[in-house]
Amino acid sequence: MNDDFEQHLQSLHRRPLPAEWKAIIMRTARPSAPSLRPPRWLAWGMAAAWCVVGLLHVLTPSLPSTPVVTAPAPPINSDAWAQQQQLFASLMSDNPSPP
Amino acid sequence: MLSMPELERLYDAYSVGLFDYLCTFVRCEAAARDLLHDLFVKIGARGLPDSIASEKAYLWHLAHNLAMDALRRQCRHDRIHVRISADQDALRSFEQCGDPDAADFAAQVRAAMDALPPEQSSIAQMKLWDGLTFEEIAEVQGISPNTAASRYRYAIDKLRGQLHAIYEEIKP
Numbered sequence: 107m108n109d110d111f112e113q114h115l116q117s118l119h120r121r122p123l124p125a126e127w128k129a130i131i132m133r134t135a136r137p138s139a140p141s142l143r144p145p146r147w148l149a150w151g152m153a154a155a156w157c158v159v160g161l162l163h164v165l166t167p168s169l170p171s172t173p174v175v176t177a178p179a180p181p182i183n184s185d186a187w188a189q190q191q192q193l194f195a196s197l198m199s200d201n202p203s204p205p
Numbered sequence: 206m207l208s209m210p211e212l213e214r215l216y217d218a219y220s221v222g223l224f225d226y227l228c229t230f231v232r233c234e235a236a237a238r239d240l241l242h243d244l245f246v247k248i249g250a251r252g253l254p255d256s257i258a259s260e261k262a263y264l265w266h267l268a269h270n271l272a273m274d275a276l277r278r279q280c281r282h283d284r285i286h287v288r289i290s291a292d293q294d295a296l297r298s299f300e301q302c303g304d305p306d307a308a309d310f311a312a313q314v315r316a317a318m319d320a321l322p323p324e325q326s327s328i329a330q331m332k333l334w335d336g337l338t339f340e341e342i343a344e345v346q347g348i349s350p351n352t353a354a355s356r357y358r359y360a361i362d363k364l365r366g367q368l369h370a371i372y373e374e375i376k377p
Contacts, residue, residue, distance in 0.1 A: 111365055111372060116333050118299045118311055120221050128216055131242050135212060135249035 207252040216245060219261065222335040223268045229327045230272035231279070240271045262341035265331065269345050306375045310368070317367045325360035332357050 144152075220241060227237035244267055257263045299311035318326045324346075331337040331345070342353040365372075 110376065111368075112333065112361060114372065114376065115314060115364070118314060118334070120225060120334060121298055121300050123220055123224055127238065127241075128213075128220070131216065131220075131245045132209070132213060134242065135245040136209065 207249065212245065212249055215248065215260070215264065219264055219335075220245075222330070223264060225330055225334070226265060226268050226327055227272050229323050229330065231275050236275060240268070240275055244268055244271055259341050259344070261335070261337060262344045265335075265337065265341070265345040306371075310371050310375050313368055313371055314364070317364050320367070321360055321363060325356050325363070328353055328356045329360035329364070 223244065224237055224241050227240045228234060231237050231240065244264070247267065248264070253260055253263060298315055301308050301311070318329065321329070328342055328346075331342050332339070337345070339350040339353045339357070342348075342357075343350040346353070
């Protein structure tokens with residue numbers, strides 16, 4: 107409950123600020139253009155989702171790896187290789203050179 | 206996003222009170238003007254949150270934080286303005302009316318307010334001239350509503366004591 111003294115104080119009016127202050131402040135305080143950054147809640151949501159993905163990746167046991175069956179490379183037989191080379195050389199020497 | 210007319214509305218409605226509040230703490234009109242500028246730049250950039258219950262309490266809370274940061278900086282640089290000098294006090298006086306007794310009373314109210322501790326004078330001005338409730342004041346300064354109310358009562362009692370003589374002369 108306000109008494110007379112308080113009401114008397116309340117009846118005083120403060121001086122307005124200089125008009126040029128408003129012009130200066132409004133010029134620099136102009137609301138900025140909408141930012142391209144995502145809203146904060148969205149950024150936090152995405153961060154949380156990535157954390158969950160990472161956690162699941164770490165905690166999930168990996169599947170047993172199936173060995174890739176590949177045909178064993180044929181053993182290199184140096185004798186067979188030498189015979190092949192000799193055969194090739196003889197064939198080349200027997201063939202007449204093309205005109 | 207806050208529109209320009211909305212920002213102007215906030216300025217027109219609250220700038221005088223916010224400036225007075227900032228002056229109470231930083232004790233320098235030039236510093237208070239800079240902080241008022243910073244405050245509206247902040248609001249222009251961020252807008253008002255949707256979740257706030259009272260825009261008035263939100264704005265005064267921002268002003269309070271800015272004033273506290275400025276005081277910390279002043280302490281760091283050892284540049285505390287202890288009192289407002291007479292020539293810096295021009296903007297914070299009350300509007301003059303024709304009656305010289307009323308003008309004298311207004312001047313003495315301002316002097317008595319400046320003599321109060323900032324935690325009391327800031328609450329008195331929020332309550333008397335800016336119309337904040339004790340709940341809103343509590344939110345602004347991070348205190349309980351009971352503390353706000355008791356500080357207000359201390360301030361009013363001190364003002365009453367100091368202004369008793371002149372008030373007796375002019376009271377209706």
